[in-house]
Amino acid sequence: MESKRAAAEQAVEYVQDGMIVGLGTGSTAYWAIQKLGSRVKDGLGIQAVATSVQSEQLALELGIPVLSLSDVFEIDLTIDGADEVDSDWNLIKGGGGALLREKIVAAASKELIVVVDHTKQVQRLGKFHLPVEIVSFGAGQTQRKLQKLGCIPSLRLHQNKPFITDNGNYIVDCDFKEIKCAEELESSINRIPGVVENGLFIRLASKVMVGYPNGSVQELG
Numbered sequence: 001m002e003s004k005r006a007a008a009e010q011a012v013e014y015v016q017d018g019m020i021v022g023l024g025t026g027s028t029a030y031w032a033i034q035k036l037g038s039r040v041k042d043g044l045g046i047q048a049v050a051t052s053v054q055s056e057q058l059a060l061e062l063g064i065p066v067l068s069l070s071d072v073f074e075i076d077l078t079i080d081g082a083d084e085v086d087s088d089w090n091l092i093k094g095g096g097g098a099l100l101r102e103k104i105v106a107a108a109s110k111e112l113i114v115v116v117d118h119t120k121q122v123q124r125l126g127k128f129h130l131p132v133e134i135v136s137f138g139a140g141q142t143q144r145k146l147q148k149l150g151c152i153p154s155l156r157l158h159q160n161k162p163f164i165t166d167n168g169n170y171i172v173d174c175d176f177k178e179i180k181c182a183e184e185l186e187s188s189i190n191r192i193p194g195v196v197e198n199g200l201f202i203r204l205a206s207k208v209m210v211g212y213p214n215g216s217v218q219e220l221g
């Protein structure tokens with residue numbers, strides 16, 4: 001917890017008055033939102049765009065004004081977590097099921113600061129099962145197409161029922177073991193009819209903050 005909190009709080013130091021800030025989702029982004037909330041209480045004037053219903057609720061509880069992404073031309077800075085980060089700062093995201101909104105928000109951001117604890121750093125992506133958001137119609141068909149790309153897909157469940165994203169879709173977690181060409185895979189997956197988006201974030205991160213249990217943070221970028 002201390003590693004995640006330290007990385008998240010360091011990222012919040014980049015937030016300046018007047019900015020539009022993208023709020024990530026997950027247990028690391030949680031600490032960034034908490035810190036932003038306390039800075040807002042101290043007078044920081046920002047507006048935010050959230051990547052999930054959960055993060056939006058937290059932001060509102062903390063007094064952070066939240067805008068709809070459609071009403072924003074560009075986001076100045078987004079702070080979000082990741083499930084894996086490789087040496088080129090390519091990411092796997094979506095462990096919390098928010099990958100679609102996270103990718104839309106990241107793509108609308110001038111800067112994406114990724115906040116992780118040191119366990120998320122990997123040589124090559126793929127040990128973490130890649131989350132893919134799919135529509136419920138024909139979900140079995142879509143999973144078989146995913147399998148043909150070389151993974152073992154499994155439908156994410158919540159209380160013995162399919163997990164439903166904030167967008168009303170399913171998530172399939174794909175075990176690729178090791179992803180050799182992440183950029184190519186990202187496109188191949190998204191070409192499957194029924195796939196909405198996948199959790200590979202290629203060349204979107206502009207900085208990575210890596211937190212350690214003693215509270216220190218390594219800043220990459």
Ligand SMILES: O=C(CO)[C@H](O)[C@H](O)COP(=O)(O)O
Pocket residue numbers: 024025026027028029080081082083092093094095096097098099102
């Ligand atoms: O992509 C995400 C949610 O969809 C999260 O950023 C990712 O799962 C990391 O979560 P955590 O900070 O809890 O380890």
